[in-house]
Amino acid sequence: MSAGARVTSFGALLVAIFALAVLAGRALDPATDAAGSEDHAAPGGAGAHAAGAAPATAGGGLRLVAEPTTTFDPGRAARLTLRVVDAHGDTLRDFEVEQSRRMHLIVVRRDLRRFQHLHPAQDRSGAWTTALTLPDAGVYHAFADFQTGGERHTLGVDLFAGGQFTPLPLPAPSNVAATDGYDVSLRDDGSRLRFAVGRNGRLRTDLQPYLGARGHLVVLRAGDLAYEHVHPVNRDELTFATDELRPGRYRLFLQFRHADRVHTAAFTKVVAP
Numbered sequence: 001m002s003a004g005a006r007v008t009s010f011g012a013l014l015v016a017i018f019a020l021a022v023l024a025g026r027a028l029d030p031a032t033d034a035a036g037s038e039d040h041a042a043p044g045g046a047g048a049h050a051a052g053a054a055p056a057t058a059g060g061g062l063r064l065v066a067e068p069t070t071t072f073d074p075g076r077a078a079r080l081t082l083r084v085v086d087a088h089g090d091t092l093r094d095f096e097v098e099q100s101r102r103m104h105l106i107v108v109r110r111d112l113r114r115f116q117h118l119h120p121a122q123d124r125s126g127a128w129t130t131a132l133t134l135p136d137a138g139v140y141h142a143f144a145d146f147q148t149g150g151e152r153h154t155l156g157v158d159l160f161a162g163g164q165f166t167p168l169p170l171p172a173p174s175n176v177a178a179t180d181g182y183d184v185s186l187r188d189d190g191s192r193l194r195f196a197v198g199r200n201g202r203l204r205t206d207l208q209p210y211l212g213a214r215g216h217l218v219v220l221r222a223g224d225l226a227y228e229h230v231h232p233v234n235r236d237e238l239t240f241a242t243d244e245l246r247p248g249r250y251r252l253f254l255q256f257r258h259a260d261r262v263h264t265a266a267f268t269k270v271v272a273p
């Protein structure tokens with residue numbers, strides 16, 4: 001498939017704070033059509049593959065709405081219901097299969113220390129639902145990643161888990177990450193990010209396809225949560241071409257499948273100005 005690579009910038013934390021205020025307004029008045037103002041809040045602008053700092057981010061006239069609730073009890077599974085609505089407020093029903101699913105949902109805590117990749121199911125009304133557990137307190141962001149009308153979109157919505165929130169710093173930058181007994185290494189040759197998966201000191205070349213690809217890489221920038229989701233440039237290697245990473249601190253989430261299980265390895269990467 002096409003690289004689909006895109007990083008959209010969302011301005012500063014200020015925008016996120018503004019977005020929270022917008023959300024508060026929406027909660028009081030769910031009928032409010034926030035698309036207009038949020039178009040301007042997201043520097044990505046109309047037509048961009050906006051991935052949002054805003055609770056219901058406009059992207060090509062589409063926005064994501066989470067109703068009836070965006071608030072969850074930490075550690076407790078509950079139902080998340082999302083709808084993609086068009087400029088008229090009508091629920092979008094037609095989605096195209098992308099990487100063997102029609103909707104990918106990436107949920108991260110805003111400090112980028114929690115990550116999950118879910119696949120909601122669509123009901124007849126067009127709404128998408130999934131069981132979701134926000135593991136602990138904090139503000140989270142859900143990215144809905146989908147394709148419609150031949151175009152890929154990423155829309156976002158903030159989710160909340162109440163309680164005492166202790167933001168965690170990003171781990172130190174590293175080119176190695178351990179997960180589930182695997183050692184994953186990262187080599188950045190400037191234009192490509194190359195990963196290798198080892199276990200017990202041996203390189204694993206028998207990775208299984210996961211959602212139609214050998215691996216999935218989600219790149220998120222700390223602070224504004226600029227988002228990019230890419231797949232390997234060829235079938236047999238975990239080599240990815242991302243958009244040029246602008247200065248900032250990033251968390252890279254690599255997902256791969258081995259021994260019939262999906263594993264996630266996370267790396268911190270700093271790009272100097």
Ligand SMILES: [Cu+2]
Pocket residue numbers: 099211213215216217229230231
């Ligand atoms: Cu993917």
